[in-house]
Amino acid sequence: MNPNPPIVCHKAPKFSTTGIWLGQNPLDYSFPLLTLQLALVFTTIRIIYFFIKPLKQPRVVAEILGGIILGPSVLGRSAAFTNTVFPARGTQVLDTVAMFGLMYYVFLIGVKMDPTLIKKSGRKEILIGMVSLFLPLIVVSAISFPLRPFLPKDLQNVGLLIFLAALLSVTSFAVLVPILYELQLLNSEIGRLAMSSSVLSDICGWMFMATFIVMQASSVSAMEAVWALLSLIAIVLFIVLVIRPASLWIIRQTPEGKPVEEIYILMILVLVCVIGFLSDMIGANSFNGALVLGLALPEGPPLGSTIVERLDCIISGLLLPLYYCMSGLKTDVSTIQNLGTWSFLQLLLVMGCLGKLLGTLLPSLYFKIPFREALSLSLLMNAKGVVELITFNFWKDIKLLDDQAFTILVLSTVIITAIVTPLMRILYEPLREYAVYGRRTMMNSNPEADxxxxxxxxxxxxxxxxxxxxxxxxxxxxxxxxxxxxxxxxxxxxxxxxxxxxxxSAAPPTTRGSNxxxxxxxxxxxxxxxxxxxxxxxxxxxxxxxxxxxxxxxxxxxxxxxxxxxxxxxxxxxxxxxxxxxxxxxxxxxxxxxxxxxxxxxxxxxxxxxxxxxxxxxxxxxxxxxxxxxxxxxxxxxxxxxxxxxxxxxxxxxxxxxxxxxxxxxxxxxxxxxxxxxxxxxxxxxxxxxxxxxxxxxxxxxxxxxxxxxxxxxxxxxxxxxxxxxxxxxxxxxxxxxxxxxxxxxxxxxxxxxxxxxxxxxxxxxxxxANPNLNQxxxxxxxxxxxxxxxxxxxxxxxxxxxxxxxxxxxxxxxxxxxxxx
Missing domain, CATH: 3.40.50.12370 (Rossmann fold)
Incomplete structure (x- = not known):
């Protein structure tokens, strides 16, 4: 980490203006500038999505491309545009709003997620999840460490190589769900299998995250590492032993068919901020704390559904695209100058994708999943999104990545997702599964049979x-x-x-929500x-x-x-x-x-x-x-x-x-x-x-x-x-x-x-x-x-x-x- 970060001086922020008729420039004030930035970002994203949607591209591609176009790679090359719309003094406010929206988005992902998928996972899901995780991890590690002496100095960090290999190997539930929803595959056979496998992969990802926190603290002292680990465990225990029982009590207090009281919803939303602050304080990142809190809350009605209904539109529709766009704004194509850095990162990404492809394809074929469906699942497990961008931004903030490496990784994330999604749409058609040969009708049913x-x-x-x-x-x-x-x-x-x-034959259960x-x-x-x-x-x-x-x-x-x-x-x-x-x-x-x-x-x-x-x-x-x-x-x-x-x-x-x-x-x-x-x-x-x-x-x-x-x-x-x-x-x-x-x-x-x-x-x-296997x-x-x-x-x-x-x-x-x- 750079011990002497650059110092930027600018005027003290002013929030509201008296208007142009009194000779003031509204863009010199924080709030008018923020509203213009939000409107411009949203409009740019929708225009891009309008053009790429016929190409079967997901919305996340448009959101990142929108940031890249508005950033220093395209429009930002004009100093007049940058100083007017995205000046340095306005970046901090925009970043804060984007990070706030991201924290609540990750919280919503946790609320929607079903942790019991782990218990429900069978042998097929476990094997696919584990092989698709460890095979690319081994492949990327086997390539990166022998090449380490020949790499540029900024890529020789052992921690970076380890966690980059881990990031390329993990398929996150938070990344898969929006793509499956957009592809309308959530309740397809491939969708269910992908989600079950990704939950197992996510568990390993959280373990890598905990290891990263401990390693960061151990670089200071062994005692700091111990305290970092204990504080992380303490936050998780507080969420599980205090907040979850409280949420179950809220559900019991809510009459059937009635909405959850506003005060309870507000308390939970404040808790997200509190847990996010505590997580940041111990170095665990506010997003991880928000995710664990969301997982602790019961999904579905009445509590989970109420939270999602209140937040989903504003968070997923406006604030999350802002975060994607902010990642694009930090992406500067002109920084890609070192051929060695570019070549090495591309090699890791390609080998990681191939390892992931084989790690999913081979066990799928072993379980006799048809090749077309197995290949579709393999492509889906290669999808990249919000988790990767969060990690790249975090590594950039702590100077683990320089501007060049960050740009290469963000662009690669967009390219991989842009390739995977349309291929999935071409290869996998869930309605094909329901085709039968011959007729199942009342005319053809045997009345003496069932x-x-x-x-x-x-x-x-x-x-x-x-x-x-x-x-x-x-x-x-x-x-x-x-x-x-x-x-x-x-x-x-x-x-x-x-x-x-x-x-x-069983007695009717008395579980709430199933009346x-x-x-x-x-x-x-x-x-x-x-x-x-x-x-x-x-x-x-x-x-x-x-x-x-x-x-x-x-x-x-x-x-x-x-x-x-x-x-x-x-x-x-x-x-x-x-x-x-x-x-x-x-x-x-x-x-x-x-x-x-x-x-x-x-x-x-x-x-x-x-x-x-x-x-x-x-x-x-x-x-x-x-x-x-x-x-x-x-x-x-x-x-x-x-x-x-x-x-x-x-x-x-x-x-x-x-x-x-x-x-x-x-x-x-x-x-x-x-x-x-x-x-x-x-x-x-x-x-x-x-x-x-x-x-x-x-x-x-x-x-x-x-x-x-x-x-x-x-x-x-x-x-x-x-x-x-x-x-x-x-x-x-x-x-x-x-x-x-x-x-x-x-x-x-x-x-x-x-x-x-x-x-x-x-x-x-x-x-x-028609049955292709029959002549007639x-x-x-x-x-x-x-x-x-x-x-x-x-x-x-x-x-x-x-x-x-x-x-x-x-x-x-x-x-x-x-x-x-x-």
């Missing part, structure tokens, strides 16, 4: 309607169903997504008890960001091999008669529809109060089926086949024809006719099934028919989603569509203009994906039989036939089909 059904729930208001639909499907010991209940909860106040598997999930689970527990011979319920809770919530639903559908999925509509009725619109749920629904490995249905829940009880003859459930033809409508009829066996369900199937439909000889029309004929023949004696056929000429008559149907006394209306091939439905209807994901008819049925009280289930059948993919399965002698039939050539028997033939009376001319 049929898997996944229901997704955002809030408990959807539960009654979902249970009524499941009861209508009539689970029995001869035709059982497995219901996978997924309660989707928005990730707030934590960084780590979570999947919780609940045990229905809504428990009420949902209890409702399905009652459903299972009522159908213990025919239905098994498997509840899960997924806590994830809204933007990637669909990943958990798709992954569960794939893992459990379900045939049918029910997801709620994004518009929900309110108690006061209004409609709540949730664009996050709409985006999730569209992602599920586009990538689901099974058939998907969207439930428009109008909360018809009907207590469906299959054991009682006094309660009925009236369901209307609208059949226009096509894959999706045939899937609806397959669901209706199960419902027809339920003695409490009354079905009305309404088939619509075009006047010229008798001339139609298309494949779809033949399949429609065959499945309808089979359905009618099996239910000929079922007096709970009514079949109506209507001839309609144009769109206007279809709308009129739907208005008439919606006024009838139905509890549920079901229709297919896609009818592109139907001659009845013209493209004109699409122009009226408010929600294209519902299809033409589904959108009409969901419209508030109908004033209908019936809920609506819009069904989309799973589509076939079999044509789609048609409907499997229900009851009696079941047989599976496939299309054979163009003249395929549909043969199925549908339950309900034991009912004695019958109802005639009617033909209506509209």
């Amino acid at each position: 049929t898997g059904i996944l229901v997704c729930i955002h809030n408990q208001s959807n539960v009654p309607s979902l249970i009524r639909i499941l009861e209508a499907l009539h689970p029995t010991s001869q035709s059982p169903i497995s219901v996978y209940v997924l309660h989707l909860v928005q990730l707030v106040g934590r960084s780590t997504p979570l999947i919780i598997t609940h045990n229905l 809504q999930s428990e009420r949902i689970i209890n409702a399905f527990r009652i459903y299972q008890e009522r159908h213990e011979e025919g239905a098994s319920v498997h509840p899960f809770t997924a806590i994830a960001p809204c933007a990637t919530m669909h990943n958990d639903a798709l992954a569960l559908a794939l893992q459990k091999e379900v045939s049918f999925m029910i997801i709620p509509f994004h518009k929900q009725p309110l108690v006061d008669g209004g409609i709540e619109h949730n664009s996050n749920i709409q985006a999730m629904n569209r992602n599920v529809l586009g990538n689901a490995p099974c058939s998907v249905s969207i439930l428009i829940d109008r909360r018809v109060e009907v207590n469906l009880c299959p054991q009682s003859d006094q309660v009925s459930y009236n369901i209307g089926i609208l059949f226009f033809g096509g894959d999706d409508d045939r899937e609806v009829l397959a669901c209706a086949a199960r419902m027809a066996t339920n003695p409490s369900v009354y079905l009305t199937i309404m088939r619509f024809f075009h006047p010229d439909s008798m001339k139609d000889r298309s494949r779809d029309r033949r399949l429609d006719d065959e499945i309808v004929t089979n359905f009618k023949s099996v239910n000929m004696r079922n007096d709970r099934v009514v079949f109506r056929e209507s001839v309609v000429k144009d769109t206007e008559q279809i709308v009129g028919a739907i208005r008439s149907i919606s006024s009838e006394n139905y509890h549920l209306l079901m229709v297919g989603m896609r009818h592109e091939r139907s001659p009845l439905l013209s493209a004109d209807i699409t122009d009226w569509s408010e929600c294209p994901e519902l299809g033409m008819i589904g959108d009409l049925l969901a419209s508030q203009d109908l004033n209908s009280t019936a809920s609506v289930l819009v069904v989309r059948q799973a589509h076939v994906r 993919v079999p044509r789609a399965n048609i409907i499997e039989s229900y009851g009696g002698q079941n047989s599976l039939h496939r299309e054979q050539g163009e003249e395929s036939s549909v043969r199925s028997s549908i339950p309900g033939s034991s009912v004695r009376s019958s109802r005639a089909s009617t033909l209506d001319l509209v």
